[in-house]
Amino acid sequence: xxxxxxxxHAYETEDGTSFKALDDVSCRIRKGEFTAVIGTNGSGKSTxxxxxxxxxxxxxxxxxxxxLSVREPENIWPIRQKVGMVFQNPDNQLIAAVVEEEVAFxxxxxxxxxxxxxxxxxxxxxxxxxxxxxxHSPAMLSGGQxxxxxxxxxxxxxxxxxxxDEPTAMLDPVGRKEVMDTVHELNRKEGISVVLITHFMEExxxxxxxxxxxxxxxxxxxxxxxxxxxxxxxxxxxxxVPVPADLAxxxxxxxxxxxxxxxxxxxxxDALCPFVSKI
Amino acid sequence: MSIRVENITYIYGGGTPYExxxxxxxxxxxxxxxxxGIIGHTGSGKSTxxxxxxGLIHPTKGRVLVDGVDLxxxxxxxIAKRHTVGMVFQYPEQQLFEETVAQDIAFGPRNLGxxxxxxxxxxxxxxxxxxxxxxxxxxxxxxRLSGGQMRRVAIxxxxxxxxxxxxxDEPSAGLDPVGRREIFSQxxxxxxxxxxxxxxxxxxMDDIARLATRLLVMSHGRCVLDGRPMDIFxxxxxxxxxxxxxxxxxxxxxxxxxxxxxxxxEEAVSCEEAADALYRTLREGTSC
Numbered sequence: 061x062x063x064x065x066x067x068x069h070a071y072e073t074e075d076g077t078s079f080k081a082l083d084d085v086s087c088r089i090r091k092g093e094f095t096a097v098i099g100t101n102g103s104g105k106s107t108x109x110x111x112x113x114x115x116x117x118x119x120x121x122x123x124x125x126x127x128l129s130v131r132e133p134e135n136i137w138p139i140r141q142k143v144g145m146v147f148q149n150p151d152n153q154l155i156a157a158v159v160e161e162e163v164a165f166x167x168x169x170x171x172x173x174x175x176x177x178x179x180x181x182x183x184x185x186x187x188x189x190x191x192x193x194x195x196h197s198p199a200m201l202s203g204g205q206x207x208x209x210x211x212x213x214x215x216x217x218x219x220x221x222x223x224x225d226e227p228t229a230m231l232d233p234v235g236r237k238e239v240m241d242t243v244h245e246l247n248r249k250e251g252i253s254v255v256l257i258t259h260f261m262e263e264x265x266x267x268x269x270x271x272x273x274x275x276x277x278x279x280x281x282x283x284x285x286x287x288x289x290x291x292x293x294x295x296x297x298x299x300x301v302p303v304p305a306d307l308a309x310x311x312x313x314x315x316x317x318x319x320x321x322x323x324x325x326x327x328x329x330d331a332l333c334p335f336v337s338k339i
Numbered sequence: 340m341s342i343r344v345e346n347i348t349y350i351y352g353g354g355t356p357y358e359x360x361x362x363x364x365x366x367x368x369x370x371x372x373x374x375x376g377i378i379g380h381t382g383s384g385k386s387t388x389x390x391x392x393x394g395l396i397h398p399t400k401g402r403v404l405v406d407g408v409d410l411x412x413x414x415x416x417x418i419a420k421r422h423t424v425g426m427v428f429q430y431p432e433q434q435l436f437e438e439t440v441a442q443d444i445a446f447g448p449r450n451l452g453x454x455x456x457x458x459x460x461x462x463x464x465x466x467x468x469x470x471x472x473x474x475x476x477x478x479x480x481x482x483r484l485s486g487g488q489m490r491r492v493a494i495x496x497x498x499x500x501x502x503x504x505x506x507x508d509e510p511s512a513g514l515d516p517v518g519r520r521e522i523f524s525q526x527x528x529x530x531x532x533x534x535x536x537x538x539x540x541x542x543x544m545d546d547i548a549r550l551a552t553r554l555l556v557m558s559h560g561r562c563v564l565d566g567r568p569m570d571i572f573x574x575x576x577x578x579x580x581x582x583x584x585x586x587x588x589x590x591x592x593x594x595x596x597x598x599x600x601x602x603x604x605e606e607a608v609s610c611e612e613a614a615d616a617l618y619r620t621l622r623e624g625t626s627c
Contacts, residue, residue, distance in 0.1 A: 101487060101514060101515045101518055103515075148513070202381050204381075229512060231542075232380045233583070233584060233585040234583045259515055307610055311617060311621075316622065325592045329596055332621065333600070336601050
């Protein structure tokens with residue numbers, strides 16, 4: 061899906077020096093993969109995400125979206141049609157007065173015929189479970205519902221990949237779960253590639269793959285188990301690990317013979333149960 | 340000193356087709372010295388409630404009294420009492436507007452009518468409170484700072500007004516774990532120094548469990564639970580679920596382990612504490 065080659069993004073700061081928000085990042089993201097990108101504030105993870113649909117362009121290196129280079133101006137629109145983007149604040153990205161018009165906005169701009177638009181809106185709303193709200197005003201919906209409408213708007217453009225930049229940061233636990241369930245279902249059932257930028261480690265654990273960006277560098281790249289089984293390293297990078305991983309590794313370090321790489325409550329339970337039967 | 344919320348009801352858009360009861364008979368008292376956490380799903384009424392506490396909006400029915408003074412009044416006394424309750428909104432950095440950090444923080448005390456000498460003293464004090472070095476940051480543009488620093492400037496602006504009660508609405512939203520810890524260790528420090536009482540609205544149950552001495556759970560415009568955070572998290576899971584809120588991730592993991600018969604320190608609020616206790620029980624288990 062994405063082939064990132066030595067991607068660097070530098071910009072001029074106030075005092076005239078050059079600052080590299082991204083510095084020589086290379087990686088490949090396969091079609092159908094669910095990738096989480098984590099990093100502290102200012103690490104460059106959002107800048108990275110914005111390159112994936114050519115919202116910003118590399119100052120050095122290149123990025124190919126299904127073989128199309130973002131450096132070729134005529135590729136920009138095909139790339140943005142393939143790669144949709146959902147932002148953090150649902151109130152800043154919804155514009156229409158009625159939900160179905162909101163969802164139709166993207167395909168209308170692509171010049172899709174009316175009949176086709178109607179089908180796409182129906183399909184997109186069904187996929188995010190918001191069909192019953194089609195005649196509602198987006199302003200009257202909850203945060204989680206608004207984000208699902210934003211996702212439907214992207215789906216109506218029939219993308220191959222959706223980039224979500226902290227889509228749940230402003231939501232309550234119920235809204236977060238709604239959005240995460242929706243995104244996982246799209247990935248599983250529709251085969252849509254997902255790149256999720258997040259501060260919530262519980263969300264990153266559910267991905268196929270986790271990229272850790274630190275000070276503009278790609279410093280870790282692996283499965284959640286590989287990335288989160290070293291809490292010390294993650295904490296040194298200013299990040300957290302999920303609770304079960306943290307507990308397991310602390311117990312392991314204290315000398316209890318448990319596996320240090322538990323990712324879920326269930327795995328931690330499995331690891332600790334043998335000790336209990338001996339009490 | 341106390342904030343007395345006397346059976347308040349608040350109706351948005353009364354008499355229009357959009358009429359909505361945001362608060363339905365909330366009655367509680369917040370005493371000086373408390374650290375109150377407020378949780379609830381979006382639309383539960385928590386933001387409407389806190390806006391009442393410093394008189395930004397007035398109840399449709401009922402009264403809000405600070406030290407016995409009704410905030411809805413127009414007297415000088417009522418206005419002065421409103422100033423004793425400071426409010427830090429969500430994403431407060433969006434409200435920064437001045438050219439320099441120092442001027443932005445000075446806006447509040449200047450409006451209170453402080454003389455320039457007092458204003459400067461308060462700016463210095465507020466900046467050291469939030470951990471921003473005066474000499475480094477006072478003359479900088481607030482818009483050239485990082486997200487976490489901007490938020491501290493915004494919080495300093497409220498602190499410079501020297502409130503008795505400080506209300507924070509999701510102060511850690513959008514911050515990374517380090518930024519979050521910094522903000523909260525600071526808040527905890529101020530609270531422990533007795534600088535003011537804190538009322539914290541958050542979706543982050545970890546922070547609530549660690550910091551609050553009292554927890555209010557809002558649902559459908561009512562305060563449905565009011566008590567010690569751990570009592571609520573451990574013994575009222577059904578009500579919490581109905582209110583659309585969760586227990587802290589650590590508590591959730593510990594309760595899942597408990598269900599499988601593992602003896603856990605269910606009241607633990609940090610992983611270190613939980614790991615220590617778990618290790619002690621499990622190690623003893625293996626030795627016999």
